[in-house]
Amino acid sequence: MIYKNIGKMIQKAREEAGLSQEELSSRLGYTQAALSNYELGKRRLYLANIEQIANELNKPLNYFLEDTAETAKAGQEKTQDEITSEIDKLLLELPPEERKNILEYIQWRKERLR
Numbered sequence: 001m002i003y004k005n006i007g008k009m010i011q012k013a014r015e016e017a018g019l020s021q022e023e024l025s026s027r028l029g030y031t032q033a034a035l036s037n038y039e040l041g042k043r044r045l046y047l048a049n050i051e052q053i054a055n056e057l058n059k060p061l062n063y064f065l066e067d068t069a070e071t072a073k074a075g076q077e078k079t080q081d082e083i084t085s086e087i088d089k090l091l092l093e094l095p096p097e098e099r100k101n102i103l104e105y106i107q108w109r110k111e112r113l114r
Contacts, residue, residue, distance in 0.1 A: 003041040003042075003044060004041030005041070006038075006041070006050065006064050007041040008041075009064045010038060010039050010057075011039040013063065013064075014039075016057075019057075021035050021036055021039070024053075024056065024057075028052060028053065028056055046098055046101075047098065047102060047105060048098070048101060050065070061105075065105075
């Protein structure tokens with residue numbers, strides 16, 4: 001699952017920064033248990049969470065997302081229509097501000113492909 005891949009990258013970046021879970025969670029305003037669940041892929045991460053973690057660990061946002069996108073692509077054999085339908089369904093479950101963040105991320109990724 002995507003959250004596990006992102007969690008592994010969070011753990012890797014945290015360890016590279018020489019921080020314990022307690023130290024990073026304190027800086028982020030999270031509980032240590034919440035950060036542990038993020039790292040294990042047991043808790044859903046929103047783009048805003050990933051941005052906050054990226055900023056605190058001095059990593060670009062794509063550090064956490066690029067490998068994850070490649071892994072998801074490799075393990076997926078869905079048609080484009082199925083993918084689009086799933087994206088539409090998931091977007092409708094998000095609050096408007098999160099949808100805006102996703103739109104900005106998609107626009108950013110599109111620009112990088114040029």
